[in-house]
Amino acid sequence: MTSATAAIEVALQLCDIGEGDEVITCAQSFFTVLNMIVRRGATPVFVDCDLVTRNIDLGQVEARIGPRTRAIVPTHWPGSLVDMDALYALARKHRVRVVEDAALVIGSTYRGRPIGAFGDLVTFSFHPNKNITSIEGGALVCNDDGEARRIDALRFHGIERLADGTRDVRVPGGKFNLPDVNARIGVEQLARLPQFLAHRRGLVLRYFERFPQGTGCVLPPRPQDGDGQSWNMFCILLPDGSSMSRKAFRDALEKRGIATGVSYEALHLSTLGRQYGYQRGDLPNTERIAERTVTLPLHAAMQAADVDRVCTACAEILPNATR
Numbered sequence: 001m002t003s004a005t006a007a008i009e010v011a012l013q014l015c016d017i018g019e020g021d022e023v024i025t026c027a028q029s030f031f032t033v034l035n036m037i038v039r040r041g042a043t044p045v046f047v048d049c050d051l052v053t054r055n056i057d058l059g060q061v062e063a064r065i066g067p068r069t070r071a072i073v074p075t076h077w078p079g080s081l082v083d084m085d086a087l088y089a090l091a092r093k094h095r096v097r098v099v100e101d102a103a104l105v106i107g108s109t110y111r112g113r114p115i116g117a118f119g120d121l122v123t124f125s126f127h128p129n130k131n132i133t134s135i136e137g138g139a140l141v142c143n144d145d146g147e148a149r150r151i152d153a154l155r156f157h158g159i160e161r162l163a164d165g166t167r168d169v170r171v172p173g174g175k176f177n178l179p180d181v182n183a184r185i186g187v188e189q190l191a192r193l194p195q196f197l198a199h200r201r202g203l204v205l206r207y208f209e210r211f212p213q214g215t216g217c218v219l220p221p222r223p224q225d226g227d228g229q230s231w232n233m234f235c236i237l238l239p240d241g242s243s244m245s246r247k248a249f250r251d252a253l254e255k256r257g258i259a260t261g262v263s264y265e266a267l268h269l270s271t272l273g274r275q276y277g278y279q280r281g282d283l284p285n286t287e288r289i290a291e292r293t294v295t296l297p298l299h300a301a302m303q304a305a306d307v308d309r310v311c312t313a314c315a316e317i318l319p320n321a322t323r
C-alpha cells in the first residue's frame with residue numbers, strides 16, 4: 001500500500017464499516033486513526049490508555065462495546081504490545097473486527113510470533129521515521145484468501161479481472177498500490193530489519209543507562225532480555241506540576257541542536273474529535289500524556305554518543321536531575 005493510512009482506510013472499507021457504525025479506538029494515537037474512521041462515515045468511540053505502556057485500556061473497550069460497534073482499532077506502542085489474548089477474546093466474544101495499527105512495531109513478537117503473523121487485520125507503515133522505510137509505504141496483512149483478493153481490488157480502483165480477459169468494478173476502490181521503485185527499496189530494507197531493530201534497541205538501553213535520575217520523568221517500559229519487543233520511538237513523560245513547561249524543555253534541547261517531537265496529541269480533544277462530544281477530563285491518561293510527553297531522538301543513524309549527548313542535555317535542563 002502507499003501508506004499505513006491507506007491500509008487502515010482499506011481495512012475499514014473491507015469490513016464494510018460506514019455510516020451508523022462505531023469503531024472503538026484509543027485517543028492516544030496518531031491523527032490518521034481518527035481520520036480514517038471519520039472518512040468512512042463511522043463514529044469514533046475513544047477510550048483511554050495505560051500511562052506507562054500507552055496501550056489501549058481493554059477494560060474500557062469492553063465497557064464501550066454496544067450494538068453499533070463494528071471494530072476495535074488499537075495502536076501497538078513500541079516496547080510493549082497490546083495484550084493480544086485479551087484483545088482477541090474480547091473481539092470474538094462480541095463478534096467485532098480488529099484492525100491492529102502496528103505502524104510503530106514491525107518486528108515485535110507476541111508469545112514468540114511476529115506481529116502480523118496472526119490476528120485479524122494488521123497495518124504497517126514504511127514512512128521514513130519507521131523501523132524500515134520505502135520512502136513512503138505501508139502494508140495491510142489479512143489471513144483470509146477471499147479477503148486478500150478483495151483487498152487487492154480495493155487497493156487498485158476496485159478492479160476485478162474476469163475470466164474472459166476483461167475487467168469489472170463492483171465496489172469502488174482507491175489507488176493505493178505501492179510503486180515498484182518504493183517496493184524495491186522496501187524489500188532491501190526488510191532484509192536489514194533485524195539489524196535496524198538491534199541498533200535501536202541498543203540505543204534504548206543506552207537511554208535507560210544514561211537518562212538522569214531524580215527528574216520525576218516517566219520512562220517507557222524498560223527492555224527485558226528476550227522480551228521480543230521492537231523500538232521505534234523513545235517517549236518520556238515530564239513530571240506533572242514541574243516548574244518547567246514542556247515548551248521550555250523542548251526549546252532548551254533545540255538550542256543545543258537536539259530535535260524533539262510530541263507523540264501524540266489527544267485525538268478526542270482535536271477539533272474533529274470534540275465534534276463527537278468529548279471534552280477535557282474524559283480520558284485522563286491520554287490527556288496527561290498529550291500535555292507532558294516528549295519524543296527524544298531515536299533513529300538508525302544515531303550512535304551511543306548521540307544518546308549520551310541528549311542525556312547530558314536533559315541533566316542540564318531538567319530540575320532536580322542527578323547523574
Ligand SMILES: Cc1ncc(COP(=O)(O)O)c(C=O)c1O
Pocket residue numbers: 002003004005006029030032075101103104124125126127137138
Ligand atoms: C501510530 C501510527 N499509526 C499510523 C501512522 C500512519 O502511517 P503512514 O504515514 O504510513 O500513513 C502513523 C504515522 O506516523 C503512526 O504514528
